[in-house]
Amino acid sequence: MAQHIRDEFFQIPIVTRVYTSACILTTIAVQLNVVSPLLLLYHPQLVFKGEVWRLFTCFLFFGFVGIGFFFNMIFLYRFCRKLEEGSFAGKTADFLVMLIFGSTLLLSISTFIHLFFLGDALTTMIVYVWSRRNPYVRYTFFGLFTFQAPYLPWILVLLSVLFNGSIIGDLVGIVVGHIYYFIMDVFPNKPGGFLLLKTPQFMRHFFDGPQNDPNYAPLPEDRPGGFAWGEGRQLQPEQQQQQQQQ
Known part of the structure; x- marks a missing residue:
């Protein structure tokens, strides 16, 4: 049994495995009063002082630990893994660059609007990028109702209203997710467009191995609608045309 659990754990992609585990262990440490949340929050002045x-x-x-925490962990694990095994399959370095880019933007914005914990916002960003890259996937929300993937980030906003009453973090996550989506999936495909965010070659060599093409650029199938991972079902071509006409 223990070996089976271990095998299942190590089948999770590396970034999803490390990040999700770190979040759970941090929460357990706070819950057991081993660490104070005051030592974890983002405070620019304290960062400049060396923290x-x-x-x-x-x-x-x-x-x-509570229902809000469990919902957050479910969404973080599920969609972080979907992205890492989907449009970032074999591109761990690119995935890390996306997370670094998103985290840096979130920290910059939080300096002005005083968000102290940014895990919710980063999760929403991850969900947003997945939803825009899979616009025709129909997602079933815990078996209750079905909708197309682009509505999913707004479901997170609704859950935030229900559980903690604050939607600022989720809205910021949507904004940052859209910025990433635009500079990676929209702008390069426009006339005269080009990639504004490139993964350093040393990261590709370290995380993806030397076999990767140094001239790698995202392929057309990496663009929105190229993948069909997720719950529910992919719309048929004629249904996609009807959606686009509407």
Whole structure:
């Protein structure tokens, strides 16, 4: 049994496995009073005073154990894994660059609007990017109702209203997710467009191995609608045409 659990754990893609595990372990440490959440939150003045760990720990704490925490972990694990095994399959370095880019933007914005914990916002960004790259996937929400993937980030906003009453983090996550989607999936396909965000070659060599093409650029199938991972079913071509005409 223990071996089976271990095998299942190590089948999870590396970035999803490390990030989700870090979030769970951090929450357990706070719940057991081993660590104070005050030591984890993002505070620019304290960062400038040398407490640089706050740049990372603010993404690891989602609140005390409760239904809101479990929902956050479900969405984080599920859609982080969907992206890592989907449009970022074999491109761990690209996935890390996306997370670094999103985290940096979130930290910059939070400096002005005073968001202290950014895990919710980063999760929403991940969900947003997945939803825009899979616009025709019909997603079933815990078996209750079905909708197309682009509506999913707004479901997260609704859940935030229900569980903690604050939607600022989710809205910021949607904005940052759209910025990433635009510069990676929209702008390069426009006349005269080009990639504004490129993965350093040393990261490709370290995380993806030397066999990767150094001239790699995202392929057309990496663009929105190229993948069909997720719950529910992919719309048929004639249904897609009807959607686009509407």
